[in-house]
Amino acid sequence: MKRVYVNEQWCLACHLCEYYCAFANQDETDMSTALKGVPIRPNIRVEQLGDVCFAVNCRHCDEPLCVKGCLTGALSVRDGVISIDRDKCVGCCTCVVSCPYGAVTPTEDGVVQKCELCVNTRDGEPLCVKGCPNAAIVWESVVR
Amino acid sequence: MRYVVIGNSAAGIGAIEGIRQADPDGRITVISSEPYHTYSRPLISYFLMGKTDGERMRYRPEGFYESNGCETMLGVKAVSVDPGRKTVTLEGGASVEYDKLFVGAGSVPFVPPIEGLETVTNRFTFMTYDDALALKAAITPASRVLIVGAGLIGLKCAEGVAGSVAGITVVDLAPGALSSILDAEGSAIVREHLESRGIEFRLSDSVAKVSGGVATLVSGAEIEFDILVLAVGVRPDTALIRDAGGKCGRGILVDSFMRSSLPDIYAAGDCTESLDVSSGTVKVMALLPNAYRQGEVAGINMAGGSAELTDAIPMNAIGFFGLRVATAGTYEGEAYTDRKNGYKKLFYKDDTLKGFIIIGGIEKCGIYTSLVRERVPLSRINFPLIRENPGLIAFSRSYRDAKLGGAAI
Numbered sequence: 001m002k003r004v005y006v007n008e009q010w011c012l013a014c015h016l017c018e019y020y021c022a023f024a025n026q027d028e029t030d031m032s033t034a035l036k037g038v039p040i041r042p043n044i045r046v047e048q049l050g051d052v053c054f055a056v057n058c059r060h061c062d063e064p065l066c067v068k069g070c071l072t073g074a075l076s077v078r079d080g081v082i083s084i085d086r087d088k089c090v091g092c093c094t095c096v097v098s099c100p101y102g103a104v105t106p107t108e109d110g111v112v113q114k115c116e117l118c119v120n121t122r123d124g125e126p127l128c129v130k131g132c133p134n135a136a137i138v139w140e141s142v143v144r
Numbered sequence: 145m146r147y148v149v150i151g152n153s154a155a156g157i158g159a160i161e162g163i164r165q166a167d168p169d170g171r172i173t174v175i176s177s178e179p180y181h182t183y184s185r186p187l188i189s190y191f192l193m194g195k196t197d198g199e200r201m202r203y204r205p206e207g208f209y210e211s212n213g214c215e216t217m218l219g220v221k222a223v224s225v226d227p228g229r230k231t232v233t234l235e236g237g238a239s240v241e242y243d244k245l246f247v248g249a250g251s252v253p254f255v256p257p258i259e260g261l262e263t264v265t266n267r268f269t270f271m272t273y274d275d276a277l278a279l280k281a282a283i284t285p286a287s288r289v290l291i292v293g294a295g296l297i298g299l300k301c302a303e304g305v306a307g308s309v310a311g312i313t314v315v316d317l318a319p320g321a322l323s324s325i326l327d328a329e330g331s332a333i334v335r336e337h338l339e340s341r342g343i344e345f346r347l348s349d350s351v352a353k354v355s356g357g358v359a360t361l362v363s364g365a366e367i368e369f370d371i372l373v374l375a376v377g378v379r380p381d382t383a384l385i386r387d388a389g390g391k392c393g394r395g396i397l398v399d400s401f402m403r404s405s406l407p408d409i410y411a412a413g414d415c416t417e418s419l420d421v422s423s424g425t426v427k428v429m430a431l432l433p434n435a436y437r438q439g440e441v442a443g444i445n446m447a448g449g450s451a452e453l454t455d456a457i458p459m460n461a462i463g464f465f466g467l468r469v470a471t472a473g474t475y476e477g478e479a480y481t482d483r484k485n486g487y488k489k490l491f492y493k494d495d496t497l498k499g500f501i502i503i504g505g506i507e508k509c510g511i512y513t514s515l516v517r518e519r520v521p522l523s524r525i526n527f528p529l530i531r532e533n534p535g536l537i538a539f540s541r542s543y544r545d546a547k548l549g550g551a552a553i
């Protein structure tokens with residue numbers, strides 16, 4: 001299965017992945033119109049301290065504590081992708097407390113949000129990867 | 145192979161999914177006293193609030209039993225187990241044979257001794273979908289609701305009915321709200337938040353007697369009510385295993401493979417007690433994530449696979465009217481307190497994070513949970529950094545290369 005991997009040594013902390021992620025999850029087709037002046041809520045986030053920087057998103061774990069702990073059954077694994085059923089989620093945040101990577105985020109909408117590898121977006125493939133200018137985020141099926 | 149699964153909730157569903165990982169073909173019979181498709185028990189308060197409905201409360205999709213090849217006996221109570229003949233006797237006398245038996249019977253509400261309790265007709269517990277339906281049918285906009293118990297279940301019930309009744313009073317013997325999982329400061333934040341929504345508290349007090357719609361507290365205070373909800377606590381439902389001669393403490397004793405002391409009988413979830421690795425003690429951890437994970441481990445082992453659960457800890461995520469509370473582990477050792485973004489208290493001892501309480505800014509707090517669960521030596525990470533903000537940046541480069549970069553460890 002293809003996964004998103006992060007090559008820390010290539011990350012420039014440009015945060016473009018965050019913008020591409022926010023864009024991928026919108027209906028608007030022009031990126032600048034879509035993002036102008038709106039606060040973004042990306043599912044991939046860059047962590048940075050001094051010279052160290054890297055992007056973090058859902059690892060789509062083989063042993064997903066978020067899915068196993070989900071109170072409602074809203075989180076499930078579909079073809080290897082940890083997906084969320086927004087109709088079922090009540091925003092209890094058990095997944096937020098369970099995720100070892102901090103990759104599930106509470107929102108004000110009463111449901112949580114997370115990376116679904118863009119399977120339900122226009123592109124159908126992770127846009128953070130496409131938008132990364134330095135191959136610091138890649139989508140590969142290789143076992144490293 | 146013939147599997148019998150008693151209980152149709154988180155632990156039982158975990159067992160079914162575990163069995164099917166190792167054995168796609170064996171016959172599975174699910175027996176449950178509740179007559180419903182599996183539903184998410186914690187959602188009963190959201191149901192009262194109108195945030196979910198019978199359909200969306202389903203813990204697994206509609207076709208779950210068919211796609212997992214399960215026969216169901218829903219609305220059927222198991223009354224005894226004969227571990228020698230390997231049979232389960234059902235209410236009405238019929239019996240079912242098993243090769244491997246799973247017990248995920250959950251817990252039963254503890255009913256406190258209160259004088260005159262039997263005279264109260266509008267008296268409820270808050271554990272099941274049926275309880276929620278009955279409560280929903282009984283309340284009116286004029287109802288004054290008295291809830292005995294300021295724990296998770298009592299307060300979730302309060303939140304659930306708050307928009308539909310005239311008043312709510314919560315009584316608890318403990319000095320604070322959610323006192324089993326919060327410290328005094330955290331309790332006060334939660335209590336004040338609930339009070340701001342009109343919920344009244346009578347703490348360090350208890351109901352001595354009820355009569356004609358009036359509850360008299362031990363302090364002498366009197367509270368008029370129309371609806372009484374008893375939520376003082378739950379205890380593991382151990383009856384089936386205890387009566388069959390299985391070892392029980394407060395809950396059914398299980399090992400890390402989820403085997404009970406009886407041959408070919410496994411148990412998991414709220415009916416069991418097991419090791420909390422954050423404190424090193426055996427306890428009842430009546431929480432859904434543990435129930436599911438234990439059930440899954442049991443199922444895999446029942447079907448001849450091999451799985452072990454060695455990292456269970458208590459862990460809670462709770463919200464009340466938008467206020468988020470997250471807790472995990474045990475509260476031992478030194479404490480680091482931070483009030484910049486809500487309230488955060490981290491407890492650490494012997495170079496490990498033992499537990500935490502966070503109210504408000506819970507983003508990424510799962511990283512703290514992983515430190516507790518995996519007992520990560522704090523000397524190996526940048527603790528001064530991570531205690532301020534949870535992040536992977538506080539970990540070693542090699543940890544990140546493995547977890548984010550997919551590098552072999």
Ligand SMILES: Cc1cc2nc3c(=O)[nH]c(=O)nc-3n(C[C@H](O)[C@H](O)[C@H](O)COP(=O)(O)OP(=O)(O)OC[C@H]3O[C@@H](n4cnc5c(N)ncnc54)[C@H](O)[C@@H]3O)c2cc1C
Nearest residue numbers: 151152153154155176177178186222250413414430431432
């Ligand atoms: C209002 C409320 C809110 C909650 N909120 C949270 C929360 O936020 N987070 C959290 O982690 N947990 C929460 N919980 C606890 C959570 O619901 C339980 O930990 C979880 O449901 C345990 O699952 P279980 O399968 O072990 O048992 P249960 O869910 O109790 O299910 C037991 C099953 O066994 C069946 N059964 C029992 N005896 C028999 C018998 N003799 N014969 C046949 N069938 C039998 C029952 O019908 C039932 O289907 C909450 C609980 C309640 C009531």
